[in-house]
Amino acid sequence: MRNFTFSLIIVTVSFFAFSLNSLSNNAKSNSDLSNRKTLAVITIDAASINAFFKKYSKLKKYQKDVEGIYKAKEYKSIWYDDKSITEFGSLLYQKVNVLKDQGIEEKMPYKEQIDEAFNESSSSKPSQLDTELLLTSMYVFYASNVYSGVDPATLKKIGWYLPAKSISYSHILDSLMVDTNRLNEDDNLLFSQYYKLKDALKKYRKIETDNLWQKIAIDSATFKDLRPDDTAIAIKQIRNRLFVVGDLKQDSGSDIYDEELMAGVLNYKKRYNLKINYALTRDIINQMNEPISKRIRTIMLNMERCRWIPTKLAKAEEYVMVNIPSFRLFYVKDGKYDLVSDIFVGNRLSETVIFSGSMDRIVFSPYWYVPNSIIQNELKLQIANDKNYLEEHNMEWNGGKVRQKPGPKNSLGLVKFMFPNPNDIYMHDTPAKSLFEFEKRTFSHGCINVKEAKQLALHILKDDPDWPVDKIESAMSGEKETTCMLKRKIPVYIGYFTCWVQDNGEVNFFPDVYDRDESLDKLIYNDAVTMKD
Numbered sequence: 065m066r067n068f069t070f071s072l073i074i075v076t077v078s079f080f081a082f083s084l085n086s087l088s089n090n091a092k093s094n095s096d097l098s099n100r101k102t103l104a105v106i107t108i109d110a111a112s113i114n115a116f117f118k119k120y121s122k123l124k125k126y127q128k129d130v131e132g133i134y135k136a137k138e139y140k141s142i143w144y145d146d147k148s149i150t151e152f153g154s155l156l157y158q159k160v161n162v163l164k165d166q167g168i169e170e171k172m173p174y175k176e177q178i179d180e181a182f183n184e185s186s187s188s189k190p191s192q193l194d195t196e197l198l199l200t201s202m203y204v205f206y207a208s209n210v211y212s213g214v215d216p217a218t219l220k221k222i223g224w225y226l227p228a229k230s231i232s233y234s235h236i237l238d239s240l241m242v243d244t245n246r247l248n249e250d251d252n253l254l255f256s257q258y259y260k261l262k263d264a265l266k267k268y269r270k271i272e273t274d275n276l277w278q279k280i281a282i283d284s285a286t287f288k289d290l291r292p293d294d295t296a297i298a299i300k301q302i303r304n305r306l307f308v309v310g311d312l313k314q315d316s317g318s319d320i321y322d323e324e325l326m327a328g329v330l331n332y333k334k335r336y337n338l339k340i341n342y343a344l345t346r347d348i349i350n351q352m353n354e355p356i357s358k359r360i361r362t363i364m365l366n367m368e369r370c371r372w373i374p375t376k377l378a379k380a381e382e383y384v385m386v387n388i389p390s391f392r393l394f395y396v397k398d399g400k401y402d403l404v405s406d407i408f409v410g411n412r413l414s415e416t417v418i419f420s421g422s423m424d425r426i427v428f429s430p431y432w433y434v435p436n437s438i439i440q441n442e443l444k445l446q447i448a449n450d451k452n453y454l455e456e457h458n459m460e461w462n463g464g465k466v467r468q469k470p471g472p473k474n475s476l477g478l479v480k481f482m483f484p485n486p487n488d489i490y491m492h493d494t495p496a497k498s499l500f501e502f503e504k505r506t507f508s509h510g511c512i513n514v515k516e517a518k519q520l521a522l523h524i525l526k527d528d529p530d531w532p533v534d535k536i537e538s539a540m541s542g543e544k545e546t547t548c549m550l551k552r553k554i555p556v557y558i559g560y561f562t563c564w565v566q567d568n569g570e571v572n573f574f575p576d577v578y579d580r581d582e583s584l585d586k587l588i589y590n591d592a593v594t595m596k597d
Contacts, residue, residue: 106193108139116197122173126204129233136234143199152241167364168209207233211253213371225419229374256378258370260565265363276308277356280349290344294321335572339503365584366563383555389562389574391505403523405516408505415578416510418560421483422553428539428546429470430480471542478540479517483556493517
């Protein structure tokens with residue numbers, strides 16, 4: 065009887081424990097189900113989106129893009145899983161927190177509310193619907209600033225007529241959610257130069273933070289150019305600067321202008337597109353003494369320009385790129401620089417336009433049809449003063465216009481490269497070769513004068529059996545105009561970059577010849593700091 069009673073007690077206790085455990089498990093299951101229902105209960109529709117943007121009015125400019133994203137997603141939640149905000153949402157939030165690394169100073173509206181959503185201990189979190197739509201707005205804010213930059217209408221206002229990049233925020237979001245590593249670097253989203261500039265920005269900010277950009281002291285009254293074998297305190301300071309920025313591999317601390325420093329000076333001048341010699345003039349030292357904040361801002365401005373460039377540009381099999389501030393032309397084939405040539409461009413009254421075209425022909429021994437503006441402003445006065453002016457300059461009237469006959473003294477030289485455009489700009493040879501000796505080369509009426517024009521023609525046509533070298537040279541003899549129609553059009557991009565990073569990591573800075581950095585700085589940063597500070 066005692067054994068039976070004891071067994072009964074065990075069975076009863078076990079049943080009771082099992083029942084409690086089942087109740088607990090059911091309660092937990094119901095709680096999880098409740099949580100899932102709570103997280104899945106977000107109702108997203110046109111009405112809720114509209115109400116959200118009325119409440120968060122500072123985000124109004126993102127409404128159209130947010131609506132488009134949810135329409136593509138069939139109005140399903142983007143940022144929540146069964147538990148909480150998704151990992152991708154957290155990663156994007158981290159990226160917005162370090163936008164400064166992308167060269168962006170704009171602040172996300174309602175950032176405080178978003179911070180609360182990611183604060184686990186916060187008791188004042190926004191509702192899940194508000195959080196959902198805040199995060200989508202944050203994504204559009206991030207994507208528009210990092211991947212798009214200034215809108216196409218504004219680009220035209222500032223004279224940037226290169227083709228604007230077209231992106232879909234919904235498609236980009238899909239790709240980022242599949243591979244979050246694309247948040248760090250993706251050549252399909254940003255022109256590859258952008259990431260090189262981003263590394264340069266990190267380098268120069270560290271120099272600034274570590275207080276390594278020390279002023280080079282010179283006595284303005286007694287200063288004379290520094291040359292090899294000279295001794296001066298300024299030489300020691302210049303040596304340190306060149307070491308800090310990477311033109312020298314080590315800093316010996318010497319105040320003697322020795323052979324090691326000579327190599328560093330040449331590299332510095334190459335990076336700044338200065339005349340290559342050993343002289344350290346007052347102008348060069350003044351340039352070195354410009355605040356590092358100016359270098360940092362220049363990098364940031366050129367990162368912004370990279371946001372405007374379609375990524376397909378760098379992936380084209382063949383193209384010509386002109387960079388106005390560096391006074392250089394690059395003929396790129398199969399991803400490599402096939403030819404690099406010095407150029408000169410338009411003066412301040414006839415600035416070379418930033419745009420793109422398609423080269424469809426090369427004209428050898430061309431006529432130069434003098435633009436009407438030159439006839440009215442310059443040529444008529446010359447003719448009035450000298451009745452033989454046209455004949456002396458190998459010119460003639462033709463159909464009511466003036467043209468210069470082919471020949472070695474023709475203002476277009478012996479070859480021109482045509483890419484039809486409304487600005488009537490093209491690239492051409494020039495007889496004025498001495499002008500390429502100047503550092504700042506703004507001499508033309510807007511066209512691009514190419515130092516290595518003959519070589520450019522040879523490189524472009526080297527795979528065309530119809531145009532062997534001897535035929536090209538004969539066509540360039542200057543006797544008669546001859547046109548070569550290209551079998552395949554070549555894209556031509558005329559751009560404006562005052563900072564460019566080479567593949568080896570060297571950071572090149574170029575003069576802001578048309579003051580476009582200052583204009584862009586005011587446009588996108590709109591603060592008291594200007595490029596001349």
